């Protein structure tokens with residue numbers, strides 16, 4: 001990952017001046033979604049780039065050591081070797097960016113990756129994921145424990161109650177404490193945009209999270225009714241851009257929740273390229289949080305290489 005965002009003093013004046021032009025955001029979103037996507041070899045290359053940006057995720061009540069182990073092995077070998085070979089990409093060390101699990105499964109993931117001699121980081125959701133409705137003490141302890149167990153990235157959820165009631169100062173101080181608890185681990189801050197009510201709140205929460213030192217801001221837990229959408233992403237990436245212009249600190253962006261198709265991943269990459277530029281098209285500044293996207297990407301790459309769609313048994317690990 002790139003240099004950390006050290007954060008800045010809370011600037012409440014900046015937060016209170018925020019206004020978002022709702023119709024303009026929707027128009028921009030429609031435009032981005034209507035653009036023609038790259039095709040053929042370019043598309044295959046973009047899909048491989050998308051793979052390297054995936055936080056390969058399992059966040060289920062029935063997660064076990066064995067399905068976490070399987071997830072880690074898939075993260076190490078995300079695309080079948082023969083397909084990569086046909087594209088002259090078999091020696092490029094393509095893996096996903098991270099694996100993302102619940103705190104109780106961190107040790108399983110760390111152990112599997114270590115045994116496989118892989119340096120892929122383990123990311124853990126924390127702070128009472130997904131609702132964040134536990135005491136601050138418990139949420140902080142959860143972060144510390146995940147770091148102690150070997151997580152190198154922590155995906156925290158914000159306290160939506162504070163955001164919805166305009167308690168930005170309190171939210172800032174909570175996030176600062178999470179950042180301290182993360183230590184060397186990189187912190188991604190989940191805004192749960194589907195529960196924030198308005199684009200203005202999304203922009204304000206993005207700013208406060210970055211001021212408090214978030215290394216990434218992330219749209220959603222994947223458990224809200226509305227998760228990652230293009231309009232909300234435009235609001236967040238523009239907050240990232242404004243924060244960068246004002247402070248010189250680059251903050252990453254992670255859309256998550258409901259991202260399932262290769263085409264989705266191409267749209268997300270297009271959005272990043274158009275709104276933030278090529279510098280944000282790499283895993284240290286862009287992640288796709290997804291539990292089932294990789295299967296469709298591998299399927300599309302199979303089609304690009306062979307001209308046929310794979311039968312289920314041909315991509316068994318997907």
Ligand SMILES: O=C[C@H](O)COP(=O)(O)O
Nearest residue numbers: 221222257258289290291
């Ligand atoms: O953080 C990642 C999300 O929980 C993944 O959501 P998903 O299962 O809809 O891909």
